[in-house]
Amino acid sequence: xxxxxxxxxxxxxxxxxxxxxxxxxxxxxxxxxxxxxxxxxxxxxxxxxxxxxxxxxxxxxxxxxxxxxxxxxxxxxxxxxxxxxxxxxxxxxxxxxxxxxxxxxxxxxxxxxxxxxx
Amino acid sequence: xxxxxxxxxxxxxxxxxxxxxxxxxxxxxxxxxxxxxxxxxxxxxxxxxxxxxxxxxxxxxxxxxxxxxxxxxxxxxxxxxxxxxxxxxxxxxxxxxxxxxxxxxxxxx
Numbered sequence: 049x050x051x052x053x054x055x056x057x058x059x060x061x062x063x064x065x066x067x068x069x070x071x072x073x074x075x076x077x078x079x080x081x082x083x084x085x086x087x088x089x090x091x092x093x094x095x096x097x098x099x100x101x102x103x104x105x106x107x108x109x110x111x112x113x114x115x116x117x118x119x120x121x122x123x124x125x126x127x128x129x130x131x132x133x134x135x136x137x138x139x140x141x142x143x144x145x146x147x148x149x150x151x152x153x154x155x156x157x158x159x160x161x162x163x164x165x166x
Numbered sequence: 167x168x169x170x171x172x173x174x175x176x177x178x179x180x181x182x183x184x185x186x187x188x189x190x191x192x193x194x195x196x197x198x199x200x201x202x203x204x205x206x207x208x209x210x211x212x213x214x215x216x217x218x219x220x221x222x223x224x225x226x227x228x229x230x231x232x233x234x235x236x237x238x239x240x241x242x243x244x245x246x247x248x249x250x251x252x253x254x255x256x257x258x259x260x261x262x263x264x265x266x267x268x269x270x271x272x273x274x275x
Binding site: 083092093094095098109110111112145151152153154155157158159160 | 198199201203205210211212213216217222254256258262263264265266267268269
């Protein structure tokens, strides 16, 4: 079964840091792009970051609101994606989804992990 | 950055009716880059349509997508009770950012 399982969410004070993890199974993680998407409570979806696979040098892209504060990384030996959240703001509060990025679409989504900055 | 505007914000229909959801891009986009997702309360989004009109695996054929340029449509024929949800369009272009519309809530009338 293709699966993404996020962890690491929690309550943190403004200015604090948190590291989210996402463990993948059931597909070729090493040769996949993977992204983070977030959703504030009752609001829409917001793309956060993407990391390409090794063939593209694990190139990273970020949304403007998080650039310079968040870092996306991956450990292919562990089939795991990470998101380091630094200098957190209250507006970073929400559910963070890990997604498998396949040819211009997000075809697999994790269940999400909740980050609360307060 | 491509801005996607969805309308209506909320659509109230009855089971068995047809739903037409619109997504307008701030500038022309390629058909390959337009995607639709469904999200039910308390759940992660689910891929419905990619490349404007291609149904994802397991998606019922009552869902269809169309459009080109700046105007795209998701049509749901013969609404079933499980179709009442929030629908998002997405633009996945050749360069970031990847953007989403603000969503259309499809509710039971």
